[in-house]
Amino acid sequence: GENVEQHPSTLSVQEGDSAVIKCTYSDSASNYFPWYKQELGKRPQLIIDIRSNVGEKKDQRIAVTLNKTAKHFSLHITETQPEDSAVYFCAASRRNTGNQFYFGTGTSLTVIP
Amino acid sequence: GAGVSQSPSNKVTEKGKDVELRCDPISGHTALYWYRQSLGQGLEFLIYFQGNSAPDKSGLPSDRFSAERTGGSVSTLTIQRTQQEDSAVYLCASSFDRANTIYFGEGSWLTVV
Numbered sequence: 001g002e003n004v005e006q007h008p009s010t011l012s013v014q015e016g017d018s019a020v021i022k023c024t025y026s027d028s029a030s031n032y033f034p035w036y037k038q039e040l041g042k043r044p045q046l047i048i049d050i051r052s053n054v055g056e057k058k059d060q061r062i063a064v065t066l067n068k069t070a071k072h073f074s075l076h077i078t079e080t081q082p083e084d085s086a087v088y089f090c091a092a093s094r095r096n097t098g099n100q101f102y103f104g105t106g107t108s109l110t111v112i113p
Numbered sequence: 114g115a116g117v118s119q120s121p122s123n124k125v126t127e128k129g130k131d132v133e134l135r136c137d138p139i140s141g142h143t144a145l146y147w148y149r150q151s152l153g154q155g156l157e158f159l160i161y162f163q164g165n166s167a168p169d170k171s172g173l174p175s176d177r178f179s180a181e182r183t184g185g186s187v188s189t190l191t192i193q194r195t196q197q198e199d200s201a202v203y204l205c206a207s208s209f210d211r212a213n214t215i216y217f218g219e220g221s222w223l224t225v226v
Contacts, residue, residue, distance in 0.1 A: 034214060043217040089156060100146065100169060101215060105155040
């Protein structure tokens with residue numbers, strides 16, 4: 001089955017700096033990679049996703065890059081703000097083939113004002 | 114409803130008692146997932162339902178755990194003879210189709226004393 005690894009487990013950055021979270025996956029058939037943000041005591045919420053036919057996707061201050069050859073994908077947050085502080089989870093899945101989602105272990109991001 | 118609904122939101126139970134946790138997915142969503150999240154930990158897959166197919170139960174940690182989904186909609190996760198290590202947040206998620214974006218409920222916080 002799929003194995004998703006996520007690094008780092010914790011990350012602290014100064015407000016305004018960039019934050020990068022990296023994930024690797026093992027199943028070359030995985031083709032859908034969402035990222036979820038979970039604030040303390042809240043549900044995980046989708047913030048951005050990428051499909052395997054795309055190398056990069058941006059949404060304002062958030063971007064995700066995918067390297068299919070190396071089987072890794074990364075979340076980039078620029079101009080970080082205190083409200084970005086949360087736990088971020090990456091996931092991998094085979095879209096449209098009935099497979100389940102495999103989540104990374106999470107990264108706790110703290111943005112220091 | 115507008116989102117995935119879970120009940121109860123909080124449950125305190127005595128060790129050895131059985132508990133039932135309910136999930137009402139987003140209307141029209143055919144896929145339903147249960148995950149467990151222990152304090153400060155990642156998302157542990159429990160079980161996955163897709164339409165009328167046999168559920169993927171590969172993540173259930175023991176035979177004390179079971180789940181059913183009636184009529185392709187509401188799901189109930191049952192934990193028999195609860196143990197203290199069962200204390201966690203149980204998150205339900207649903208998606209429109211296989212391996213599409215999944216949306217989480219707020220979770221059921223279970224405490225076994």
